[in-house]
Amino acid sequence: MWEYEHTAETVASPEAVWRLWADVPGWGTWNAEIEKVEIDGPFAVGTQITMTPPDDEPVVLKVVEVAENALFVDQLDAGDFVVTTTHRVEPLGDGRSRIVYRTEIDGPAADQAGPELGPAITADFPDTVAALVRLAEGR
Template structure:
């Protein structure tokens, strides 16, 4: 069984502004309503493991299975027999960027669990864009101030 979902958004923020939020796991609960806390067992790089505390009291171990600074990271969570893979990509587009988040859930019941996993994905992406764009404005104010 497999479930797949893709969310895409455009932003006036640069890939670097988006990456700054992604690579700082302390910000994840600020832009992703499904995430309460993230603890990494090392630096934000390929192979690093950690634990994600999700809404509803679910704690899930995860591994960073792809990390390309300013471009992409992919985390893989294991929830019992289910595997949740969330691939985050950002690409320069005009004076901003395009953000794509692909979620794949595999294992028994993936078709039932998948929609619950991505239920807050649109809000998470909107919040991420808002936070990244706020950082652009803050940076502009520091430069001109």
């Protein structure tokens, strides 16, 4: 298995972060790695999200877990490996929250696919989370 995690602290509430996550069509306003994004239903378990990075092919993700104001998990099933990304926001007290983005690549081909694809998938996490924080904080 291959894994990567990025965290950031913010004064934004979990509810403010959640509103941005649940607004899937608006993801491109804080994620520069999205040229186009579509969702095929409500922001709920079983819904598919199609993200198109700039100058690349669309990526189809399935929402596999949702806990309002706390987390959502999406998966890309590539057959021999599965990419699972958890997006979590945790209240820390004193008006602060922690945002966690965690990606795991698992499955029979994970030992090869993880080191090849994982760094490319997660390279934008620091910038994406920083932009999410700025927007959630109203800056």
